[in-house]
Amino acid sequence: MLGKTANGLYWMYRYLERAENAARLIETGQRIALTRLGSSDEEWRSILQTGGMAEGYDAAHERLTKDAAINWMLRDKDNPASVMSDISAARQNARMVRAALTEEVWEALNGVYMRAQSLTQRKVSERDLPATLGAIRQGTALVRGATHGTMMRNDIYDFARIGTFLERADNTARILDVKYYVLLPSLSAVGSTVDNVQWETILSAVSGRGGFRMEYGPIADPRDISQFLILDKRMPRSLAFCTRKLRDNLGYLASSYGSRMPSMAKVGHLERTYLSHDIDAVFDFGLHEFIQKVLMLLADLGQQIEHDYRFYE
Amino acid sequence: MSNDTIFDEMLGHDQTVRGPYQQFDQWIADEDPKRLRAKQREAEELFRLTGITFNVYGRAEAEERLIPFDIIPRIISGAEWVRLSRGIEQRVRAINAFLHDIYHGQEIIKAGRIPQEMIAKNSAFEPCMIGLTPPGNIYTHIVGIDLVRTGPDQFYVLEDNARTPSGVSYMLENRETMLQMFPELFSKNRVQPVQQYPAQLLRSLQACAPSGLGRKPTVGVLTPGIFNSAYFEHAFLADEMGVELVEGHDLRVVDGRVAMRTTQGYQPIDVLYRRVDDEFLDPLNFNPESQLGVPGIMDVYRAGRITIANAPGTGIADDKAIYSYMPEIVEFYTGERPLLENVPTWRCAEPDSLAYVLDNLEELVVKEVHGSGGYGMLIGPTATKREIAAFRKKLKARPGNYIAQPTLSLSTVPIFARSGLAPRHVDLRPFVLVSPDGVQITPGGLTRVALKKGSLVVNSSQGGGTKDTWVLEA
Incomplete structure (x- = not known):
């Protein structure tokens, strides 16, 4: 191709x-x-x-x-x-x-x-x-x-999927980046109308209201929302889900082309280091810093993919 | 030009339905015009969704336009086709022989059949092709011969397209559309298929690959890019052949071969079906400003390690000034009388001809020697006095730039107009493939139709439309 x-x-x-x-x-x-x-x-x-x-x-x-x-x-x-x-x-x-x-x-x-x-x-x-x-x-x-x-499930499909999930992960991370403060436990007056609206915004913006209710019940809690959007592997727009899909599709490319490229290592690093722990670890790291870090790693991964597969030169 | 001299391909000169249209005539007599009108809209919808569009130069507001499609087929009998294809094959073989000769011994000039300056002073002549024999000795792998008809047995060649003829995607998509909309017509009429064209094109190009590859040749289609007016066709052909559609910046010369940048590194291309003009092909050898070409491709070509289809420099064969010599060219190389006639042509470079043309501008069609697409031409009978006066000045200033031809009364075929069937002028571009294995002509082609009543300009850039072209089984 x-x-x-x-x-x-x-x-x-x-x-x-x-x-x-x-x-x-x-x-x-x-x-x-x-x-x-x-x-x-x-x-x-x-x-x-x-x-x-x-x-x-x-x-x-x-x-x-x-x-x-x-x-x-x-x-x-x-x-x-x-x-x-x-x-x-x-x-x-x-x-x-x-x-x-x-x-x-x-x-x-x-x-x-x-x-x-x-x-x-x-x-x-x-x-x-x-x-x-x-x-x-x-x-x-x-x-x-x-x-x-x-x-066909070939490299064409792999690149289509990689684009989809990189954009989706980026989008979810950006929403969190703008709204992270309403998810911080220290600052939120749980149950206030303001926060309810903010949380609703976050969940609707990722089509996640129904899914969240199904898994966590009707009462939103910032810790659960963070867990849901960052680490929940069942949620198709969570960072963990998108990253796993990216790893899968880069893996398919590696096996059909018969060579592992640096992007494979980068997505593995992102997944292992940032998306395999529990939500407490994320809050310990600092939610804002965490999101910033993930956004940076995603951008870097995108560039690596462009380079590995000779998008431009 | 009075109406009764115009030959209608459905109704002849005498309003009786001609043979090839018998079945069709019965069918359409029973059709509800309302249903047909709905079908016409449906066709347009199909074209839009498929994205069969072309880009109009210099019109920002209509970036992508549809070429209007008319649902009434243009029908040619099997016997008529056999005659036409013999003439076309003869002509195409002569063109290839001519190109080889012009870039080698120039026997035709030595024999005095073509004046030396026709070649030497012609900008379409490509000096870097001198002494170079392309793989398989084929110059024009893909040709489109523009034909017009004036009577039951009278066809003329209007133009030979030996560079990069376009329109074949319309031949294929028009047929697809008709098959989808009117399947019943195809069970009643034995129409020869055209769908084999992409496979034939691929085989034909592969047969022209450089020798000694030792593997199956890799073919690519080279497009100037997404903003080119024929981009859809380039993508379509690459898709149908299952080959890569490349742009100049996807290619570079690696280890003495032209190679394309793939996701797994550079891989060689052996045959390049290029839809880029000569001068943009290689910035090192031609236009240094070109962003569309591949630096150094001509050196690879000279080394015989890539096939460029069509070969650079083929324009010398379809140049409008050379056109007038085609009867001599056909005779010189085939030793036979031309089976297809040329339109009588005055070369304005010659003083006698110029005088005649200036005296008869009102009657003639005058064309620029290097023009295409219906731009820069004068159609005397429909031009205003002012247009003629303005053209006269241009003609006097640069007579060598023009040729003139009589205004032919082109045949008509009905279109489905608001008022029902109405005759409109048409031309025909059959598509020809040339390889060392032989010449193949797809039974059918692109019928272009002037949608405006009485108009003789069929070019899509000037408001012409297209029709499905049927060749019935002999």
């Missing part, structure tokens, strides 16, 4: 994952805005921050309003992280590697692009927002389903 193709696959799936995460974040913000009394536009700042889009927003806008925030996150072309920018970038990469994709995957991706484009041609009204986000999430899920159901 061409290094360029591996690169294109990796980024196609990273952007796809990113689009989904951004869409989910808007849904979360909207839900909070609708379910809280006396909520204000300022709460969207927290959502923008969670998505890493606050700085860009402030540079392009004078003040924060709900409509402008939603527009920025959903469809603004000047925002490289908007849902629409992500979907376009995913499609651009897919065009580049089209020969590596099955027809089903390409058509699913082109389909969600066409649909999303027509739905976001103009500003999306509050009334149409749920249907629009729903259609986009359904569309990206279809791409994932087609990938799962029609792609």
Whole structure:
């Protein structure tokens, strides 16, 4: 496989994952805005921050309003992280590697692009927002389903998965990075409304409310949430889960190519050293420092993969 | 040009349904126009979803466009096809012999059949090909011959595309679309298949690989990249052949071979089906600014360690000034009379011809010698007085830059218009593969159709559409 193709696959799936995460974040913000009394536009700042889009927003806008925030996150072309920018970038990469994709995957991706484009041609009204986000999430899920159901389990699939899980781990870590303070035991007044909302934001932003309830019961506790998002191997968006998947897929590559690359050692280090202990160890290390460290290691792993498999040179 | 001189391929000159269209005529008579209209929309939807689009140069707002597809097939009888393919094969063999000669002994010039300056002063002539024999002695591995028709038995070659002919993906996708939408038509009509093209292309390219490899040759498709107007086709062909689609920056010369950067290091390529123009092929040997090519590929080529398809310098054979000499070229190399006719052509470089052309601009089609895509041409009968006056100036300033031809009354084939079936002008580009194993012509090709009533310009860049082209079994 061409290094360029591996690169294109990796980024196609990273952007796809990113689009989904951004869409989910808007849904979360909207839900909070609708379910809280006396909520204000300022709460969207927290959502923008969670998505890493606050700085860009402030540079392009004078003040924060709900409509402008939603527009920025959903469809603004000047925002490289908007849902629409992500979907376009995913499609651009897919065009580049089209020969590596099955027809089903390409058509699913082109389909969600066409649909999303027509739905976001103009500003999306509050009334149409749920249907629009729903259609986009359904569309990206279809791409994932087609990938799962029609792609050969070869190096093409491995690079697609590596992109997916690296982006997902990064996304979960970033949400924790922005919100870590509400999970610190010392600072949280357990049970207060403020914290409940914050926790709900975190869990919804990773589609984890149902899963959390199932495993930990209906009452959220910051320690459990941290455990759930960082170490729970059953939770498909936890750092531990994503890292294991990264290790698996790098392992498949190593065995089909017949050589172990440095990225394999790096993912092993990340998993063994940071994600194999219990949550107390994480808090002892310092939650914030821990997240920072993991983010750094993930970025480093990404670069190593690009290098190992000759994405660029 | 009056209406009764125009030959309609379905209804002939006298409004009676011609042989190849008999079955189709019965079918469409029973069809509900509403259903057909829905099918036409469905076809468009299919094309969009599959992403069969092309990029229009210089139009930012319409980055990717569909080439309009018309659901009425263009039907050619088996007997007509046999005649055409004989002529095409003869012509393609002559073109290859001509290219070999031009870059070696230049016998045709010595024999006085082509003037020396036609070659020497021609920018399409590639000096670095002099004395170089490509693997298998094949120059044009892939050719598209543009044909037009003016009567039941009258075909003309309008243009030979010997560099990098495009459009074959439309031939294949148009057929796929028709099969999906109107399966019943294909059970009633015995239509010769075209789907074997990608496999034939791969085999044909492999057969042209450098000799002495001792392994199965590796083929790659070289594209200028995702923003090229024909990118879809490049990706499509690579996909269908199961080979890598590479760009210049994926390639480099390693150990005297062209190699591609894979996830496991550099691996050699033996045959490069390039969709990049000559001048961008090798920044060391041609345009030093080129980002699209592979530095040093020409040195590998000279050493006989890679096949470039088509060979550099083939443009000298499809140059519009050389075109007018094609009858002589065919005769000189095959010793036979040309089976396919050329459109009579005035070379404006010659004073007598120029005088005639200037006197008759209103009647003629004038083309730039090196132009393509329907740009920079004058169609006298439909041009305004002002356009003609402006063109006259350009022509006088640089006569050597132009050729002129009579305005042919191109045949028509019906399209499915809002009002029902309506005749529109068409041309035909069959696709030809050449290898040491022989010449293969896919029964069918790309039919381009001018969708505007009365228009003679079929180019997709100028609002033309396409049709599925059927060749019936003989």
